[in-house]
Amino acid sequence: MAAKEKKDVKITVCDASQKMIDLARDKGIETSFDRAASMKPCPIGAVGSCCKHCAMGPCRVPAPKKEGEPQKTGICGATAETIAARNFARMVAAGSAAHSDHGRGVAEVFLLAAKGEIPGYGIKDVQKLMQVAMDFGIDVENMSVDEIAVKVGELCVAEFGRQHGEITFAKRAPLKRRELWRKHNMIPRGIDREIVELMHRTHIGVDQDYKNITTHAARAALGDGWGGAMIATELQDIMFGTPVPIKGNINLGVLKDDEVNIIVHGHEPLLSEMVVVACQDPEMLAMAKEKGANGINLAGMCCTANEILVRHGIPIAGNFLQQELAIMTGALDAMVVDVQCIMQAVKDVADNFHTEVITTSPKAMMEGARHIQFEEHDPINTAKQIVTAAIENFPNRSETTLNIPEQKEDMVVGFSHETINYLLGGTFRASYKPLNDNIIGGRIRGIAGVVGCNNPRGVHDEDHLTLIKELIKNDVIVLTTGCAAMACGKEGLLLPEAAGKFCGSGLAEICETVGIPPVLHLGACVDNSRILIAATAVVKEGGLGDDISELPAAGAAPGWMSEKAVAIGHYFVASGVYTLFGTTFPTLGSKKFTDYLFKGLEEEWGGKWDFEPDPIEMAKKMIAHIDARRKALGIDKARERVLMDMEMRRELDAV
Numbered sequence: 234m235a236a237k238e239k240k241d242v243k244i245t246v247c248d249a250s251q252k253m254i255d256l257a258r259d260k261g262i263e264t265s266f267d268r269a270a271s272m273k274p275c276p277i278g279a280v281g282s283c284c285k286h287c288a289m290g291p292c293r294v295p296a297p298k299k300e301g302e303p304q305k306t307g308i309c310g311a312t313a314e315t316i317a318a319r320n321f322a323r324m325v326a327a328g329s330a331a332h333s334d335h336g337r338g339v340a341e342v343f344l345l346a347a348k349g350e351i352p353g354y355g356i357k358d359v360q361k362l363m364q365v366a367m368d369f370g371i372d373v374e375n376m377s378v379d380e381i382a383v384k385v386g387e388l389c390v391a392e393f394g395r396q397h398g399e400i401t402f403a404k405r406a407p408l409k410r411r412e413l414w415r416k417h418n419m420i421p422r423g424i425d426r427e428i429v430e431l432m433h434r435t436h437i438g439v440d441q442d443y444k445n446i447t448t449h450a451a452r453a454a455l456g457d458g459w460g461g462a463m464i465a466t467e468l469q470d471i472m473f474g475t476p477v478p479i480k481g482n483i484n485l486g487v488l489k490d491d492e493v494n495i496i497v498h499g500h501e502p503l504l505s506e507m508v509v510v511a512c513q514d515p516e517m518l519a520m521a522k523e524k525g526a527n528g529i530n531l532a533g534m535c536c537t538a539n540e541i542l543v544r545h546g547i548p549i550a551g552n553f554l555q556q557e558l559a560i561m562t563g564a565l566d567a568m569v570v571d572v573q574c575i576m577q578a579v580k581d582v583a584d585n586f587h588t589e590v591i592t593t594s595p596k597a598m599m600e601g602a603r604h605i606q607f608e609e610h611d612p613i614n615t616a617k618q619i620v621t622a623a624i625e626n627f628p629n630r631s632e633t634t635l636n637i638p639e640q641k642e643d644m645v646v647g648f649s650h651e652t653i654n655y656l657l658g659g660t661f662r663a664s665y666k667p668l669n670d671n672i673i674g675g676r677i678r679g680i681a682g683v684v685g686c687n688n689p690r691g692v693h694d695e696d697h698l699t700l701i702k703e704l705i706k707n708d709v710i711v712l713t714t715g716c717a718a719m720a721c722g723k724e725g726l727l728l729p730e731a732a733g734k735f736c737g738s739g740l741a742e743i744c745e746t747v748g749i750p751p752v753l754h755l756g757a758c759v760d761n762s763r764i765l766i767a768a769t770a771v772v773k774e775g776g777l778g779d780d781i782s783e784l785p786a787a788g789a790a791p792g793w794m795s796e797k798a799v800a801i802g803h804y805f806v807a808s809g810v811y812t813l814f815g816t817t818f819p820t821l822g823s824k825k826f827t828d829y830l831f832k833g834l835e836e837e838w839g840g841k842w843d844f845e846p847d848p849i850e851m852a853k854k855m856i857a858h859i860d861a862r863r864k865a866l867g868i869d870k871a872r873e874r875v876l877m878d879m880e881m882r883r884e885l886d887a888v
């Protein structure tokens with residue numbers, strides 16, 4: 234199908250993206266939106282009913298079309314539920330591996346930095362270092378900060394290869410949750426071990442009990458959320474600074490027509506932290522001037538963007554589905570990628586422009602791209618090489634292909650758990666008490682985590698925005714990360730002013746009084762671990778039950794696409810959260826297995842999965858769950874007085 238014929242089909246709610254998609258189609262340049270339209274998903278594979286775990290297959294076991302028809306099994310006899318569970322579990326394994334390998338990379342660099350072996354890297358957040366050291370049982374009294382950092386680095390690296398016991402951060406979870414995990418043998422021994430075992434169990438002829446597979450998948454996923462991803466978040470904060478509220482800009486309009494434009498894209502902040510420094514280097518700026526540019530403009534994409542946004546206010550050019558579109562502006566001198574969520578197609582689009590695609594990780598190379606390897610012992614030197622390459626490419630830019638959309642939006646980001654604690658806390662000490670009190674009092678109805686990717690199988694950004702607006706309209710405060718956070722940023726939902734425009738009266742008054750947006754940007758995909766910590770802090774503060782599963786809270790990823798999203802979803806479910814996916818769900822081919830995920834799990838774990846492609850219906854389900862939890866806690870009546878009188882307002886002002 235010719236690209237131009239599809240022009241009238243709504244594919245994004247982002248005007249800047251639409252402009253670039255139209256431009257690509259006019260030029261005959263194919264993007265993921267075109268490929269999604271022309272390639273329908275395999276109806277058997279999409280619902281988890283195809284197994285290719287051995288060479289007797291692939292075996293397809295779709296649900297019978299008519300009642301009474303027998304359900305096929307694989308050649309080995311594997312049932313539809315075993316096959317769906319194995320496929321699901323392998324998604325969890327891959328997603329957990331991705332986050333955890335990110336975490337391992339951070340831990341290794343942290344250790345080198347702690348030993349003073351990386352120029353430019355050190356300890357920025359000593360308080361958090363002490364907190365983590367105490368989690369590991371380190372005797373901080375008699376050690377210097379450097380010695381503590383080395384010990385923390387060694388112990389974090391060891392968490393990955395640990396063979397016995399329990400991963401350290403599991404102890405951060407509420408006691409009731411840990412007891413439940415122990416009962417079901419779900420606490421990870423070591424991060425790598427559970428992933429390896431999950432791959433073993435899902436090999437032909439091993440674990441053929443879908444419930445048993447699901448439980449071990451949770452053990453691997455918990456090794457991500459409470460292990461690899463949490464290590465990544467904590468050590469990044471210690472090394473680069475724990476985020477505090479900071480202003481930023483978002484959308485393709487952040488690119489500049491008179492400056493060298495560099496986008497860092499992917500997930501790891503290790504190199505991009507130094508690219509930030511290199512872009513401000515007088516030598517680099519002089520070189521840019523020599524080449525005719527008025528400066529160097531650094532922007533981010535996907536979660537690398539979130540990492541440097543929340544710590545430095547570096548603008549974001551766009552989320553996952555905008556990576557090809559950023560190149561369509563003709564203004565991009567270098568797209569620098571690390572790992573995860575990088576479409577191979579960026580190179581094809583770049584071939585139509587002067588843009589140089591630069592890979593930096595030996596784990597993520599791309600045919601035809603330039604490779605400048607991240608040297609962990611000397612990141613500033615690598616960063617300068619990259620910035621130099623972009624500067625040298627600036628004169629190759631053509632005025633005739635320059636098309637930067639004007640759209641860009643302001644936002645306030647950087648709501649780490651510590652910041653939420655501080656902002657919503659009392660006058661004399663940070664605490665979650667005022668937040669809990671406002672939930673108990675009904676001004677805040679509940680908490681939602683809305684996270685995850687964009688997927689061209691739906692309208693870009695639309696479901697995130699519809700869902701989130703419906704939630705905040707109903708006084709549900711939203712915590713967000715990843716590409717969902719970026720959709721919110723583009724829509725102005727990450728501004729304190731959004732409260733008056735979009736929120737119900739209870740949430741609006743809280744946000745206006747405290748001066749926060751109703752949607753709090755917590756960071757990148759690995760920073761979903763911050764949501765776990767925030768949820769635990771709410772439990773520990775008291776008054777809202779003894780476990781995460783008792784909170785008036787729910788989670789969603791309406792536009793998910795990656796295996797990491799499945800891992801995240803599974804560790805939230807295993808942590809007690811009602812978690813919904815939109816777009817599609819990868820197990821629907823097996824009713825038995827899907828029923829177990831959507832219904833059976835709740836009885837065992839307190840959390841459960843669900844699938845709802847309509848974002849309004851999704852919001853209704855989340856709110857119904859929140860209300861049911863409020864009722865169970867005996868705080869449902871408080872919702873009847875959501876409007877604040879003057880006395881309530883004074884009380885809030887005083888905290």
Ligand code: SF4
Pocket residue numbers: 284285286287288289290291292306307308309310311316437438
């Ligand atoms: Fe088929 Fe069983 Fe082999 Fe899977 S493991 S491909 S179901 S024979």
Ligand code: MSK
Pocket residue numbers: 500535536552553573574684685686687714715716717757758794795797798
């Ligand atoms: S980048 S995993 S598309 S959120 Fe973290 Fe976005 Fe999903 Fe990648």
